[in-house]
Amino acid sequence: MATSASQTLALQRNSWEQNRFMENLMTKIFNFYDEQTLIDVTFKVSNPTALVPAHRLILAAASPYFENLFNGNQGTNPVIEINDIDSDIFERLITFCYTGQVLITVNNLAAMLNAAIVLQLDDARNRIVDYLMTRIDEYTLQGAYTLERETQCEVLKTKIIEYETKNFMEISRSNEFLNFDVEKLQRILVSDNLNITREEDAFDAIQRWYNYDVPARQEQLPLLIACLRLTQFKVDFLMTHIQPLPGCELLALRALSWIREPTARPMTNMRFTEPRGISTTNCGDKTILAVCSELTPKLLRYYKTENKWQEYESIKFDYQCYGTILKYGNLLFIGGYNGATYNIVRCWNIRNKIWYYFQDMVQARNNHCVVELNGKIYAIGGRDGKNVLSSVERYTISVGWKFVNRLIVGRFRAGAVTLNGKIYVMGGSNGNTGLNSVECYNPDSNTWTSCADMTGYFAGIAAHNGHIYVLGNGDGCRPVERYDPHQDTWSQICSLGVGGGNIACVTLDNRLWAIGGKSKSAGKTCVSVFDEEIFCWLESGSLPESAVYNSFVVPESLLSPM
Structure with missing residues (x-):
């Protein structure tokens, strides 16, 4: 029985001595197998009949199947019959237990995968699946579909979905695509890595699949449309292409509400609200x-x-001296001046190129700073007529605009940036002179503190690699x-x-x-x-x-x- 000290030594595999020991040990085991020395079990395999000698300890360590077999009622028999695996395939997989290498060809691939699954040789199974996917053109995608159905191999299913996701545009034009079941299509379409250049590509594929058998697929259509990133479509597309589809009216209305009314988004039940991630082929x-x-x-x-x-x-916009920020896929134009100072917030959707409503600020401001921190929008300082403002207000979806603590020094035409969970405001003017002072806001304590002064005066500002550049x-x-x-x-x-x-x-x-x-x-x-x-x-x-x-x-x- 191994002691704790010997177990500790056995785990030190990074040492040169340990690596040399393991290499020598494996070489000796390979030699035993090649020379059929110290064999303690022989398998009798059919089609054609063959005898395959092996060592119980090695096979039990390689597979739970063999471990359970040798611990069972027939496990002590010197000869064990195997009737459901061809002899050539079985011998190749026994060799894998010793060498970690498996000899796969396109012709024996299906039989090898079935046998690896039966023998619970997970590493061999994974290598067979990888071999298949690297030769998918030779084996054919249809062949891979058939093999996945026959074996019910989850690893192969996952690999096929990854392949379909990466090659979606090509596959969506194939005849096989028209016969996909709705569950399979859903698994592909929900992927954040679906390799499409625009969301309309996914919609076109759904339309092609749907039109192939409209009566049978009408009830399933909303399940697929719900997999799209509906908020990425233009409003007129939602109204002319999505809303008229059977069972899809509510999906379209929710997306329209999400786009047009940002403040109502917490009450809008949308499955996906962000664009898909970009695949490696479209980086x-x-x-x-x-x-x-x-x-x-x-x-x-x-x-x-x-x-x-x-x-x-x-x-088309007739204000100036406003603050701008990117939020929810919209450009927000906050406050501003047009003969008077305003507290309005105008919301322009970048993709749809349409104006939408957004809640007004409490305080009218122009020449103020606007930043976002932790999903909240801050409007900082600025001016209202001749008054220089030190007030700061924060927008959250649940509360709207609400004042937080004031700046230490009121200022307008300042710069602001977020870094490390805090807001830094610097420069600007107090109405009489230019400022080079800097303040830092901590949202956890709702406090402003003074920082070291700049040397010069602000014109452009950005946070980059842990520093602030002015x-x-x-x-x-x-x-x-x-x-x-x-x-x-x-x-x-x-x-x-x-x-x-x-x-x-x-x-x-x-x-x-x-x-x-x-x-x-x-x-x-x-x-x-x-x-x-x-x-x-x-x-x-x-x-x-x-x-x-x-x-x-x-x-x-x-x-x-x-």
């Missing part, structure tokens, strides 16, 4: 959406592969400083060589981007990227618009096709 999952100019804002979309910017939409004002060269929240210290980094004009900062693909300012070389509105390895800013193109108001990183799946 360009996020891009930049720049808001240019304040009156009649123009949205510019960044295309990574071409490294170019193109107009996405021009919005781009200052300048004509031809903008100073850049970085804040370390753990040390409460600021340090100067490489200046950004662009001229005047508004500038916005975002983080995309783990790189810090500065969007705006005039390029010295071309005189165009510049896009710059900070290279942390060489510690300098590099120009990365230009914008077709000059006045950059704000920028957001958005999922590409959120944007409607151009």
Whole structure:
């Protein structure tokens, strides 16, 4: 019987001595098998009849089937008959118990999988399934479907679903697809990794399947439509394509309510509300959406592969000095000024390109900061007429807008960013002079605390890799400083060589981007990227618009096709 000390030593497999011991031991076991030495059991297998010698200890360690067999009534027999597995297949799997290698071909694959399942050789089963999936074109998908039905192998079922998810567009056009049962289709369509470029692709596939046998599939259609990300469709698509389908009216109405009334979302029963994840074959999952100019804002979309910017939409809007934030797939235009200061919040859906209602703030504000933290929206400071505001209000779905603790120093035209679960507000003006002071809000304690002052004044701001970067004002060269929240210290980094004009900062693909300012070389509105390895800013193109108001990183799946 092994002692605890010997068990501890046996677990030290990372040591060189232990590895050498195990290699020598396995080599000896292989030799025993090859030379048929110390054999203590022989299997008599049919079709054709053959005798397969082995060692009980090895087989019992490799499979629960053999362990239970040898512990049973017939387990002590020197010869044991096996009648439901061909002799060649059985011998290959016995060899696997010794070597961990299994000789698979397309021709013996089905028999090997059946036998591995019977003998409870899970590792062999997994390798057979992997072999099948790497040769799916040769074996055929229809053959894989048939084998999965015959064996009821859950591993194979999972692998097939993964394959169907990855190759959905091709499979949805095949004849096999038309005969999928509704449960199988549901398993595919609910996947967050379904490889489609737009949600309409999944809808088109459902329509093709449904039209193949309308009378028999009419009751099943709502089950499949419910698997779609309905909130990603445009409103007119929901009304003209989804709502008229039998049994789908309520699904369409819920999606319409979700899109049009963000404040009513907690009461709206939606199965899926977010876009699907992006698969590895479509990894360009996020891009930049720049808001240019304040009156009649123009949205510019960044295309990574071409490294170019193109107009996405021009919005009819007659306010200015508002705060903007991306929330629920919408751009929220919060507060603002148009002859007077307002507390209205306008909500523009990025994908559907339509305005919707959102609850008004308590306080009218312009030139204020807007940030999101832990799913809550904060409107901070600003101005109402000649009054500089220190008030802060927070929006939650359950309560709406409600005041929280005030700023230490009232300010407008400041910058704000979230980092490490806190809000940092910096710079701006108090009405008499520019500010370089910084405040930090802790939502857990509902308190503001003072931080170390900046050296310069705020123009653009972003949180990036655990620090806060602030781009200052300048004509031809903008100073850049970085804040370390753990040390409460600021340090100067490489200046950004662009001229005047508004500038916005975002983080995309783990790189810090500065969007705006005039390029010295071309005189165009510049896009710059900070290279942390060489510690300098590099120009990365230009914008077709000059006045950059704000920028957001958005999922590409959120944007409607151009």
